[in-house]
Amino acid sequence: MADPTYTPPEVWTYDSENGGKFANINRPTAGAREEKALREGDHPFQLHSLATPNGVKVTIMLEELLEAGHTGAEYDAYTVNIGEGDQFTSGFVGINPNSKIPALLDKSGDTPFRVFESGAILVHLAEKFGAFLPTEPAARAEVLSWVFWQVASGPFIGGGFGHFYAYAPEKWEYPINRYAMEVKRIFDVADQRLGESRFLGGDDYSIADIANWPWLAPFTTGHIYNEAKTFLSIHEYKNVGRWVEEIFARPGVQRGRIVNKVWGEEDMQLAERHSAADFEGKNLTR
Secondary structure, eight states, X not given: OOOOOOOOOSSOOOOTTOSGGGTTTOOSOOSOSBOOOOOOOSSSEEEEEOSSHHHHHHXXXXXXXXXXXXXXXXXXXXXXXXXXXXXXXXXXXXXXXXXXXXXXXXXXXXXXXXXXXXXXXXXXXXXXXXXXXXXSHHHHHHXXXXXXXXXXHHXXXXXXXXXXXXXXXXXXXXXXXXXXXXXXXXXXXXXXXHTTSSXXXXXXXXXXXXXXXXXXXXXXXXXXXTTHHHHTTGGGOHHHHHHHHHHHTSHHHHHHTTBTBOSSOGGGOBSOBSSGXXXXXXXXXX
């Protein structure tokens, strides 16, 4: 069914009732709405996030660094409940003026500083620890290209397909078709690349894989957007499926994917993370 005709007004105005599931928090203005300080632990890195795909990028990165023996990557992770508007508190806006998760406070030096946007956090940590990002120019360029390919593609998957397929108040044919086509194109780009190389950046696991895995993996397992796996025929992308399974076998990935997760089975949730002991009793292989 085609959408009814909509004629845009000469000047757009904000309608607080027209926003679907997130109408209660979405506004066309930035800045803090509530004075509230962030909690802070003792570790070098303070992460304020949620286990959405963008948040999982960073917790996987930190757990992979620890798995590789970089003890300086110890971190405290606190959940930011975006459904309740935690991202608009003064403390969170102070470390991310864009009010999006994740945001990181780096306290490893004399002067703490913020890093926000998931791609920037991955690059920062990779450079700081000399891990998961090659230094040879051509190899580095390839990895960074796939990192920022994901940063550019993510909005089409989440804010595009995900919104209109799962969250919009009406199921309109045009936007669902438009973004379903784009998600399948994104999967095809990844599938063709992974038919050429073991990982997205080449022969070695890198932040290119860490950036992309949390977005692509849930489609292959059917854990995102209800029945999207069937709707999009994700089984067609065999190389992506092989890559998803290989990366999921990594202990750092298994731990990182549940940090700041506050839904689903209780043994797969970890609202806060302060040490490796927090994973005891958790189901990491499901």
